[in-house]
Amino acid sequence: MHQPARPVSAAVALGGCDLGVVSAVAEFYRAGLFPTVVFTGGSTAATRGRFPRGEAVHFREEALALGMPKEAIMLEPRATNTGQNIDFARDMLEDAGVEVRSVLLVCMPYMQRRAYATCRRRWPQVEPVCASQTVAFDEYAKARDDEAEFIAMMVGDTHRVMEYPHRGFAIPQEVPEQVRESFERLRERGYDAWLLRD
Structure with a gap:
């Protein structure tokens, strides 16, 4: 931030x-x-x-x-x-x-x-x-034990930033369209292990 x-x-x-x-x-x-x-x-x-x-x-x-x-x-x-x-x-x-x-x-x-x-x-x-x-x-990503897991965790965190305000857990924040598009691309590529489940 x-x-x-x-x-x-x-x-x-x-x-x-x-x-x-x-x-x-x-x-x-x-x-x-x-x-x-x-x-x-x-x-x-x-x-x-x-x-x-x-x-x-x-x-x-x-x-x-x-x-x-x-x-x-x-x-x-x-x-x-x-x-x-x-x-x-x-x-x-x-x-x-x-x-x-x-x-x-x-x-x-x-x-x-x-x-x-x-x-x-x-x-x-x-x-x-x-x-x-x-x-x-790049340095932070390389230091993670499992790069795919790290990306999946970031995707999951982004999902929470977008969804938690609707659930009353957090205040809303502006999420740029570029971030939303990147989120969707990564989810489609299978980085979905840490997404919120209904």
Whole structure:
């Protein structure tokens, strides 16, 4: 979304299959952009093999290995979708007495629009800023274990950006025609494993 990372009240690191999220969190923390981060994410079909104890648990361990102090980290290990990531992290911060006016959503690069739209729907009182590790698309794609799976996950994420507003899960966003056409071409070519099912 090309939103420059900036100082915020707190950060929320959304679970997923990419430890690059944790590298970005550690970098932003060292830059003094937030005092507290919530790592949120349980075990899902997409990540169970890689993170058997849950996304947030593995992310927290990686953050500690990167030198983040444990006092700066909150762990939310139950969420299994982006709406729950936002809801459960919000509730944890509120229960801890953290006043949140702005939040840095740190996620996989291709997930930023969905994270933003979900936060605006589920937590409208805060100003969300989305950020990810800084990496070129080609480099990011080459680092994935399975390129076809990676493309299918991006197609699935785009499907959610388009469909979730109709289901009340996110605010609507403009999706350029070129993106819609690319989505249809990729779906027709069989990259449909992570599409929404009725």
